[in-house]
Amino acid sequence: MNAPAIRVDTASPVPPYEQIRAQLATLITTGRLREEERLPTVRQLAADLGLAAGTVARAYRELETASLIRTRRGAGTRVAPLPTPARTPTAAQLAELASRFVAEARSLGADRETVQQAVRDALHD
Incomplete structure (x- = not known):
């Protein structure tokens, strides 16, 4: 790896x-x-x-x-090969994923603004 x-x-x-x-x-x-x-x-x-x-x-x-x-x-x-998405993710799936990200980021000590900036940066990749 x-x-x-x-x-x-x-x-x-x-x-x-x-x-x-x-x-x-x-x-x-x-x-x-x-x-x-x-x-x-x-x-x-x-x-x-x-x-x-x-x-x-x-x-x-x-x-x-x-x-x-x-x-x-x-x-x-x-x-493993990534599965081809069969459908668009639901709002609930995205909300759950976002919640996990925020919880992990906060456990690292990130504040709200830092978390929001990280998401904005990731969306621009």
Whole structure:
């Protein structure tokens, strides 16, 4: 994985597995981690982050359930092809996604204006 490092804030109210899941999901869905790119093993990422392997394993399981990654014996864990959207996201889906983003940004100490600017910047990419 040649992508930006995953960071876990142990003081955050967001559980570590969710922080890992959310960061990897964002890297995958934005294309910063490309299809078939290999991810670190559960043990390696856990060691890198100073966490229990079960924490990383849970994040990986949830990413597999969401069809964002796939694990195969001998081939490791790799980014799965992104599914083609079958429909336009609903307002409720976007609201839930926005709420998760705001909660994560606030757990990092971002204020309202900083969060809003980050969204504006992302929309202009």
